């Protein structure tokens with residue numbers, strides 16, 4: 001075949017496969033056998049291998065080739081990706097409707113109701129007909145550019161019949177695919193994904209893009225950005241236009257004339273939820289007429305023209321087979337129920353928390369009882385209580401543990417406290433859990449070190465303390481020789497460990513796992529003291545006077561650094577080159593807002609979280625309500641009652657412009 005014949009054939013095959021992909025992945029209506037599809041794909045691949053110059057961006061072969069990157073670039077959204085306010089009952093929806101009627105001056109409002117797909121939101125940008133960027137939401141302002149991975153989702157067109165478009169939607173995994181992935185993970189002894197959303201998010205952020213192609217992610221698109229500029233008048237029309245452009249839209253949407261019809265839709269899909277192939281966690285209700293959106297407006301985070309009705313947490317009934325204790329990183333004992341398998345909110349559940357011994361005693365829960373189990377969002381399932389009418393004679397009274405389930409040392413309980421603790425500082429579970437916490441994202445952010453790897457390295461005596469992480473290179477040969485651990489995973493792990501050395505101090509302070517020192521407290525303390533040395537030597541009084549750090553935290557920090565082993569460990573970390581100072585990345589006037597208290601209200605140019613983070617990174621504090629302690633109220637458009645209160649209390653009100661001046665002064 002000469003070049004021009006090959007070129008024609010490639011064009012023909014590409015068109016053919018793209019059409020089949022659309023039929024299969026978007027319309028759910030395939031028109032060819034798998035075999036014919038595979039042969040055609042192979043022919044196209046062969047031709048492209050022979051003539052690489054014929055490979056184009058939109059070739060279906062580009063969806064299967066794998067690329068491995070070491071990280072994703074940040075992507076700044078041109079229009080922030082907002083989230084939605086929530087409604088939990090009919091009253092909330094009626095209130096939403098009334099507010100819209102008031103803002104528009106209209107007596108009747110038409111809504112589109114859509115299923116709220118439980119996935120993760122993405123933004124797709126098409127330029128010159130081609131998919132240019134696929135990005136995650138991130139914090140709404142800045143997400144990650146995951147284009148290589150988005151291209152692997154076959155229901156997303158690489159090329160469209162329109163020059164430019166920004167469209168948003170939800171990437172999701174079907175219930176079937178989710179279960180398949182978890183079965184595979186179970187067989188490989190990998191940790192299971194808690195729900196399809198986590199699995200989809202984990203997959204989309206995979207650095208090895210060939211994994212995505214295998215996992216069959218899909219995407220529903222629902223938001224045509226700036227639709228009115230393209231002559232679209234309603235949300236329902238926007239959905240139809242997206243479908244015409246060959247995007248996958250969710251066909252279950254309905255136009256409702258009033259809130260009574262909306263409520264009917266909500267009830268219908270709450271009942272149908274189980275039968276859908278994908279997970280939904282509510283209903284999104286949007287004003288249908290797009291021309292009203294500007295009049296209705298936005299709060300700092302949400303559009304006011306839409307709301308998300310959240311389904312109530314699902315409660316199911318199952319049986320307790322056994323009750324067993326586990327030990328956490330602080331040594332606290334948690335009791336869990338081993339359950340007869342049950343499906344809750346799309347996940348198979350085999351265990352649920354019973355919290356602590358007093359909970360079990362107060363609720364008189366026994367082994368063999370039928371119990372109600374609840375799961376809300378991605379929170380761990382919990383036992384709520386037993387069903388007395390179904391208690392059998394054989395239900396067995398439960399005995400509180402006296403010894404640690406792992407190291408078997410005697411458990412202790414401080415007088416007046418409900419929790420029992422394992423106080424053995426050498427307890428292996430406490431150490432491995434602390435190491436896991438140290439490596440977690442909000443702490444030192446060391447990737448490539450899973451719970452299983454930590455346990456393996458711990459059992460081999462290579463990893464017994466935080467500082468040992470930074471000495472693992474001594475065991476290079478041994479680690480590379482471990483089962484399921486090649487040179488590449490080793491290098492990834494070591495790179496990630498080394499990168500963590502330069503983290504700003506608050507991450508290390510949080511990573512140490514001092515009781516009561518959460519992420520926010522760690523930040524407040526480091527803002528104030530700036531170096532580890534100053535924190536180690538800080539007195540109770542100095543700590544307790546930091547805004548929002550009370551006596552309990554102060555005692556805990558002082559007690560922690562009274563222990564010689566803890567001081568030695570910190571010294572060792574310093575010797576190994578771990579940064580011991582606070583260096584905020586956003587600015588270099590870290591104490592600029594020390595002792596300032598801001599209240600943020602109204603619509604600003606960026607989400608409130610942005611200003612909050614900025615203020616906190618400069619040593620300031622933010623609060624939701626105005627009081628005499630407030631230094632400034634930062635007010636955007638439509639500020640509401642906080643302004644009135646500020647004026648009454650003589651608190652200074654500043655605009656975003658004033659705030660920027662303050663920043664730069």
Ligand code: IVH
Nearest residue numbers: 082083084114115116117121170222284308
């Ligand atoms: S509209 C500016 N429609 O729910 C409006 N969101 O709680 C953007 N979601 O961040 C959202 N299904 O990730 C919309 N049919 C749907 C949705 C949907 C799922 C997600 C989305 C959003 C979150 C808000």
